[in-house]
Amino acid sequence: MREIRVRQNIHEHVHAISGAFVVKGRGSVRELFVHPVKGLGAQPLDRVWLRPGGGMPNDRIFALARPDGGHRPGTRTGLSKKEFFALVSDHRLAGLDTHLDVESDVLTVRVAGHDVLKADLGTAEGAGAAVRFFTRVLDLPAGTAPVLAREPGRRFTDANALGDGPMNWLTVVNLASVRDLEARTGTTIDPKRFRANVLVDGLSAWSELDLVGQEFYLGGVRVRGVRRTKRCAATEVAPGTGLRDLPVVTLIQRTRGHHFMGIHVEVLTAGLLEKGGEVVVGSAPAGQRVG
Amino acid sequence: MRSLSVLRLRVSESADLTPTVRRFVLRDPAGLALPAYEPGAHVVVTTPAGHKRSYSLVDPGGARPREYTVCVRRENDGRGGSTSMHDDVTTGTELLVSAPVNRFPLLPSPEYLFIAGGIGITPIRAMVHRLRAEGRTGARLLYLTQSAEETPFLQEFDGPQDTVHHSDDRGLLDLWPYLAEPDDDVRVYCCGPAPLLRAVRAMTAHWRVSRVHMEQFAAAGSGFSLPFTAIWAPDGRRVEVPAHLSLLAALRRDGIAVESSCEAGVCGTCRLALLGGEVEHRDSVLTGSERLSGVVACVSRATSPEIVIGPHGPSRRDFS
Numbered sequence: 001m002r003e004i005r006v007r008q009n010i011h012e013h014v015h016a017i018s019g020a021f022v023v024k025g026r027g028s029v030r031e032l033f034v035h036p037v038k039g040l041g042a043q044p045l046d047r048v049w050l051r052p053g054g055g056m057p058n059d060r061i062f063a064l065a066r067p068d069g070g071h072r073p074g075t076r077t078g079l080s081k082k083e084f085f086a087l088v089s090d091h092r093l094a095g096l097d098t099h100l101d102v103e104s105d106v107l108t109v110r111v112a113g114h115d116v117l118k119a120d121l122g123t124a125e126g127a128g129a130a131v132r133f134f135t136r137v138l139d140l141p142a143g144t145a146p147v148l149a150r151e152p153g154r155r156f157t158d159a160n161a162l163g164d165g166p167m168n169w170l171t172v173v174n175l176a177s178v179r180d181l182e183a184r185t186g187t188t189i190d191p192k193r194f195r196a197n198v199l200v201d202g203l204s205a206w207s208e209l210d211l212v213g214q215e216f217y218l219g220g221v222r223v224r225g226v227r228r229t230k231r232c233a234a235t236e237v238a239p240g241t242g243l244r245d246l247p248v249v250t251l252i253q254r255t256r257g258h259h260f261m262g263i264h265v266e267v268l269t270a271g272l273l274e275k276g277g278e279v280v281v282g283s284a285p286a287g288q289r290v291g
Numbered sequence: 292m293r294s295l296s297v298l299r300l301r302v303s304e305s306a307d308l309t310p311t312v313r314r315f316v317l318r319d320p321a322g323l324a325l326p327a328y329e330p331g332a333h334v335v336v337t338t339p340a341g342h343k344r345s346y347s348l349v350d351p352g353g354a355r356p357r358e359y360t361v362c363v364r365r366e367n368d369g370r371g372g373s374t375s376m377h378d379d380v381t382t383g384t385e386l387l388v389s390a391p392v393n394r395f396p397l398l399p400s401p402e403y404l405f406i407a408g409g410i411g412i413t414p415i416r417a418m419v420h421r422l423r424a425e426g427r428t429g430a431r432l433l434y435l436t437q438s439a440e441e442t443p444f445l446q447e448f449d450g451p452q453d454t455v456h457h458s459d460d461r462g463l464l465d466l467w468p469y470l471a472e473p474d475d476d477v478r479v480y481c482c483g484p485a486p487l488l489r490a491v492r493a494m495t496a497h498w499r500v501s502r503v504h505m506e507q508f509a510a511a512g513s514g515f516s517l518p519f520t521a522i523w524a525p526d527g528r529r530v531e532v533p534a535h536l537s538l539l540a541a542l543r544r545d546g547i548a549v550e551s552s553c554e555a556g557v558c559g560t561c562r563l564a565l566l567g568g569e570v571e572h573r574d575s576v577l578t579g580s581e582r583l584s585g586v587v588a589c590v591s592r593a594t595s596p597e598i599v600i601g602p603h604g605p606s607r608r609d610f611s
Contacts, residue, residue, distance in 0.1 A: 092496060092500055095492075095493065095496030096496050096497065109497070111493070111494060111496045111497050112467060112490075112493050112494045112496075114467060114471060116471070116497045117497075133497070136473055136475070136497065136498070136499055137496070137497055137498075137499075139499040139500050139501050185517075185518060185534055186518070186533055186534045186535055187534055241492075241493070242492075242496055243492075247517055250517055251517065254517065254518065254596065
């Protein structure tokens with residue numbers, strides 16, 4: 001592989017950290033998403049400020065918890081995704097077009113282009129309306145209802161079951177890997193199936209899986225790859241339709257021999273993550289950590 | 292238990308309902324009562340040209356029906372089943388007909404909203420007639436067709452609860468006003484072309500899924516199509532089955548002759564012996580025990596990377 005010394009103009013802190021950082025690949029940030037309510041719609045962003053150890057602001061800050069599960073108001077520890085209603089088990093949720101205004105906490109749900117719910121989740125009345133609405137969508141029997149979960153400072157990411165640090169990991173998906181999977185299986189795979197925070201392009205297919213344990217740059221933010229993202233049946237649901245129509249996990253397994261698509265990353269430095277920002281992966285000389 | 296018991300019935304009446312839809316009444320030649328059915332049931336008819344096709348029964352049925360009535364829309368661009376029914380069948384023709392199967396049953400509900408598109412009226416008519424014959428109110432019908440001329444049973448649906456809409460005159464009907472307010476006391480039944488089913492599914496995303504019923508003739512499955520390898524036991528050859536081809540099509544592409552008819556998993560003609568590997572059965576013809584050793588090649592697919600298959604052999608139970 002051709003190794004290029006990092007150019008002066010890429011990231012001033014690349015230089016500041018280590019003049020010996022050797023660039024091994026470049027790409028760009030294509031799309032950014034936040035999913036304010038676990039299991040509900042993706043909301044695109046143009047840019048977001050990140051801080052060390054912090055997660056994607058407003059990502060998975062609400063969830064619909066199972067009434068008979070481990071979540072209680074005030075729960076401060078991470079829980080398995082099985083404790084929540086989400087696409088892996090409740091694919092019809094993807095048939096709803098949802099948007100949470102993170103300033104006002106107003107959740108809007110649209111079906112076929114029509115508003116069917118507008119509820120201020122910050123009020124008891126609005127939260128009640130949302131719970132009644134989702135009780136019906138989830139087809140729960142009489143006497144049961146989902147619990148609208150929100151715990152200040154916490155987020156209901158899948159990784160939150162691993163601890164408070166992992167709770168704030170971002171997810172990154174490499175579009176080249178998605179295209180490779182499409183080509184190998186003769187399918188069309190909407191990258192939104194993976195519900196990642198960051199979609200990147202320009203890196204070689206599947207190379208992102210080797211970034212676990214490595215530090216790299218997403219725009220102006222230094223991150224560390226911490227874990228490959230193991231995929232579940234939530235990816236089988238077609239965004240926007242609520243139909244399970246493609247066995248993505250099996251497709252990956254058949255063609256790659258594993259269940260991974262994308263990686264989790266931990267934010268190491270404060271900075272602005274923007275669409276179009278440069279992705280720089282590389283390595284420090286042996287025995288020397290970047291930074 | 293047989294997968295489909297087969298009756299030999301005689302066409303006692305046939306007549307055009309519209310320029311493209313023909314009605315056939317099937318009776319036992321000796322005048323015996325026929326196996327029971329309820330609204331939503333269908334039969335598999337073997338056409339004179341040998342196709343096997345599912346047709347909904349258009350009457351409400353009951354315990355000892357004297358006849359089965361089906362309506363067939365002529366599809367000139369189809370695979371020949373409907374044209375054979377139109378061109379080769381007259382009063383007096385004898386046809387092989389399966390016993391009725393019901394995958395679209397009418398469940399109890401305080402109220403109903405029926406949505407029929409075109410020839411999709413056939414099972415819906417049986418349901419509406421059953422309810423109205425019982426004196427039930429609250430059975431609303433939306434019947435969507437191209438034109439009055441192409442509307443089978445038009446004269447039957449002119450009541451206060453019926454909306455018959457012709458798209459040639461007024462464009463597509465906006466279904467939203469009928470589906471905007473989900474109501475747990477209403478069951479929605481929809482039968483029609485795929486775009487109508489998609490529209491109704493999309494517009495009922497906020498309904499309880501248990502209240503929304505869609506007819507689909509092709510057997511239910513996950514809908515997933517994965518590539519896999521089929522090993523043809525007679526000569527050990529490996530046939531790659533890509534995601535976009537059925538097992539049946541892939542075998543044929545490789546020069547292995549497999550008979551078929553409906554290619555929708557309802558007739559069982561393309562049944563093969565399953566000798567190894569795991570299969571997701573998507574047919575509606577094999578019984579549970581038959582599925583241990585058989586696979587219907589037109590619709591079912593492997594869930595393991597490889598399966599071993601061979602001819603179904605002497606115990607075949609199709610109509611031929």
